[in-house]
Amino acid sequence: MNHKNTKTGSCLCGEVAYEITGPLRQIIGCHCIQCRKTTGHFMAATNASHDDFKLVTETGLKWYRASDFAKRGFCKTCGATLFWQRDDADSISIAAGTLDGKTGLKIDRHIFCEFAGDYYDIEE
Ligand SMILES: [Zn+2]
Numbered sequence: 300m301n302h303k304n305t306k307t308g309s310c311l312c313g314e315v316a317y318e319i320t321g322p323l324r325q326i327i328g329c330h331c332i333q334c335r336k337t338t339g340h341f342m343a344a345t346n347a348s349h350d351d352f353k354l355v356t357e358t359g360l361k362w363y364r365a366s367d368f369a370k371r372g373f374c375k376t377c378g379a380t381l382f383w384q385r386d387d388a389d390s391i392s393i394a395a396g397t398l399d400g401k402t403g404l405k406i407d408r409h410i411f412c413e414f415a416g417d418y419y420d421i422e423e
């Protein structure tokens with residue numbers, strides 16, 4: 300896997316766009332109530348260091364204070380779920396579906412499975 304390539308991503312309408320120049324974590328599926336409510340299903344997110352992450356367009360970006368330790372970034376124009384940012388973290392979680400093209404990533408594990416919806420099965 301080549302992490303040297305710059306990866307890009309955006310929301311549906313393009314008013315939030317970003318690029319990543321470093322390694323991306325394998326994807327975690329989070330089935331917690333917050334992730335279910337914000338995505339409409341569950342959150343599949345990768346993660347990148349702030350050092351490697353840059354917002355290219357942020358006119359649509361709005362942050363929602365979702366808890367006392369984290370906020371969620373979405374596009375206020377098209378409604379896309381994009382980011383989860385823990386206040387004290389030096390990395391940002393990025394919704395995998397917003398990455399452009401092939402990611403080379405896989406869903407590595409699932410968390411908060413006990414909160415998963417009853418209309419789907421979690422593999423493995
Ligand atoms: Zn948008």
Ligand SMILES: [Zn+2]
Binds near residue numbers: 333
């Ligand atoms: Zn979650």
